[in-house]
Amino acid sequence: MAARVLSTQEMKIASEDDVVLVRRAVRALAERRGFDSFASAALTTAVTELGRNIWVHARSGMAIIEELEDGLRPGVRVEFKDLGPGIPDIDWAMAGGNSTASSLGLGLSGTKRLVDDFQLQSEVGRGTSVRITKWKRF
Ligand SMILES: Nc1ncnc2c1ncn2[C@@H]1O[C@H](COP(=O)(O)OP(=O)(O)OP(=O)(O)O)[C@@H](O)[C@H]1O
Numbered sequence: 470m471a472a473r474v475l476s477t478q479e480m481k482i483a484s485e486d487d488v489v490l491v492r493r494a495v496r497a498l499a500e501r502r503g504f505d506s507f508a509s510a511a512l513t514t515a516v517t518e519l520g521r522n523i524w525v526h527a528r529s530g531m532a533i534i535e536e537l538e539d540g541l542r543p544g545v546r547v548e549f550k551d552l553g554p555g556i557p558d559i560d561w562a563m564a565g566g567n568s569t570a571s572s573l574g575l576g577l578s579g580t581k582r583l584v585d586d587f588q589l590q591s592e593v594g595r596g597t598s599v600r601i602t603k604w605k606r607f
Pocket residue numbers: 518522523525526527551553554555556562563565567568569570571572573574575576577578597
């Protein structure tokens with residue numbers, strides 16, 4: 470069955486404070502949808518990493534937060550998109566331990582493990598989009 474989108478909220482990311490606001494909005498939504506504390510923490514950690522990636526690597530972008538329902542199962546989907554430099558080698562960026570910012574390079578690879586679905590699209594010179602989905606477990 471295709472997931473229904475119950476609500477959509479768009480937030481800009483142009484500062485570290487904006488990343489905190491997005492994190493807070495996603496956590497509130499996850500709690501409202503009945504996610505347990507582990508799922509909520511996993512999702513908010515992923516959101517912080519991807520929001521920070523926009524700020525650090527692209528400087529500005531958007532988070533689009535969607536409240537989903539698949540049958541009776543609540544879910545949350547967040548898309549992070551920017552018009553920044555893009556990622557030249559996605560396998561390299563996803564491998565874990567690789568960074569162009571002299572950082573740990575664990576953001577993308579770690580994030581993927583924290584969510585149920587992870588879709589990354591990126592084009593050099595055009596930007597990057599990362600879409601994550603997490604479902605409530607009963
Ligand atoms: N939105 C983005 N735009 C452009 N490049 C990106 C973006 N997100 C990630 N990258 C590239 O992918 C690499 C890996 O990202 P990842 O988040 O795993 O590590 P990091 O941000 O460098 O370090 P950290 O462990 O602190 O997150 C980055 O170093 C960067 O080169």
